[in-house]
Amino acid sequence: MPARKILVTRAEKLRSLLHHHNYAYYILNRPETSDAEYDRLFNELKELEAAHPELATPDSPTQRVGGAVAEGFASVAHRVPMLSLDNAYTPEEIREFEARLQRALPGETFAYVCEPKVDGLGVALLYERGRLVRGATRGDGRLGEDITQNLKTVRTIPLRLRGSLADLAVLEIRGEVFMAHEAFERLNRALEAEGEEPFANPRNAAAGAVRQKDSGITAKRPLEISVYAVSHAEPSPFTTHWQAMRALARAGFKTNPRSARCPDIEAVIGICAELEREREGFGYDADGVVVKVDSLDQQRRLGSTTHHPRWAVAYKFPAQQATTVIRKIDVSVGRTGALTPTALLDPVEIAGATISRATLHNADEIDRLDIREGDTVIVERAGDVIPHILRVLTEKRPRDATPFAFPRTCPVCGSSAFRPEGEVVSRCTNAACPAKLKEGLLHYGSRRAMDIEHLGDAVAEQLVDRGMVRNFADLYDLTVDQLAALERLAEKSATNLHTAFQGSKGRGLARLLFALGVRYVGENVARILATEFGSMERLSRATEEELAAVHGIGPRIAASVALFFQQPENRHLIALLRKGGVKMEEETSAGPKPLLGKTFVLTGGLTRMTRDEAKAAIQRLGGRLTSSVSKKTDYVVVGKDPGSKYEEARRLGVRTLDETEFLALLGRS
């Protein structure tokens, strides 16, 4: 075979393998390969495409990581308009929907499909001969925007269809792009850790991500899609909507497992009630149930108004809202000194939970809604997300209510608060502010930072309030006796706490950098800096230019890190930590660290190595072993006769590995 042909064949082989593994992992939740093996294939393809750009195809899995930066988005005219839906709020209104159908098509009977109405952004995906060629926003329903590069980064959107639908000349699919609650919370925590503004709700986060000019950013946002319609197929192989949805599942899409086919309208009403009861457990925002006539022929004959199809209706869940009064607006101070306002409410029940606080985000949000103490407001609670205020009922405003004056000084230490031009957040300017210090200590000791067990709220508060700790280095000078004097701390816990403090000294440079809370330095950035510079000494001497030259470090991070090391108080703190015995280097000698940042839990017995050997192997490759399974665990290694941790992993959707897969991940087979 000529050399070129071999390359073309290899590239195609890699693409199809990667598409297959992607499908097994993201759609079936049944991974067939280790992450390491996936990465190996992916990198091989990436290198091949880099060396021979003509081998790259628009449906290559390498497109998933994004990178293309758009100037603006081109307009897309939808072939079939993306309409709204008519609403129904009660079972009676659902029956009226059927009565309208019967008037339009006398003598006919109707079967239905019910689907959760996912609250995200509607998109249209165009496939030609099984390849994704375009993805567009809904826009105004007639004209949308071309966001193909961004949608290619969504792992649950196949770039290539499987099975018979791949043969269709044209297939257009509609779906809702959304962010699940857990992913949303994780994203917000990461944004906050890097000193960025969190999103108010999952919908905003998803909307921001799909309209990103830099698809590399979209790729890092955990978006998903739930597909809900085939809007055009050439030729059309389906007679019912349900059939079409099943075909989409076979073609490689994730369809909603809560969708149900109903033989009559009473079954529809039953499903609507059931989904309403279960909505809290969905894990994503849904504001109702979409009820659709199943027969595509009936759909066609019923047609649409300019606003909505006549063959569908949205049963809207009763609002997760309530009216209550704001007693007080409280402003607290976080680790970065950010002043964060919270509304303290007259407790009110919303969908089974008592709500007494709502987030107000920042001063602009308070101004925008003109929120005042004493106001009667509508609060909304969506899923697990923190409740927020929707609007003020100004007609109920007490006469003497005055506009809220956002503090110009820190509510904890009284120093001036500063809000830079163009930013929404004001921050306390006092480096020694006790509120900052307390939050800073909690961050310093958190699991992903210096991992100091037992350093919780109550301890941090006392250490700061009693003046026992004025900076992180003071933690290492505390004696068991001093700790035993803290309230609600027995002798044994004082010893444990002391051991935990001392034990944290050896965590290494990456964790230490993250723990110090330098603005824009999250876990990832800290790891990059530690790997690149190796020691605090070298890092502190790096110029802004040298920092910005490192792959993965942008100008904003470089400026922030350089500034950090210029400040005398930071240099002093580092000197104190060094004197206290805190390790200022990162181990780089021991070879590659493919498992860096990954956490493992072992359950059950391994046959080919002892538990200690497994632990050492994980650590040598940069991974970490923890004792209990949480949402943050990356892998649970399941040996013989596993315990409850296995169940827990399955419940939380944490990836499990059997012994063979584990050995493969370690690079031994």
Ligand code: IVH
């Ligand atoms: S069907 C022509 N099904 O809700 C059919 N829409 O309020 C109209 N949505 O624009 C859409 N889940 O973005 C349909 N299972 C579902 C849906 C759904 C969410 C969104 C969609 C639509 C909006 C209408």
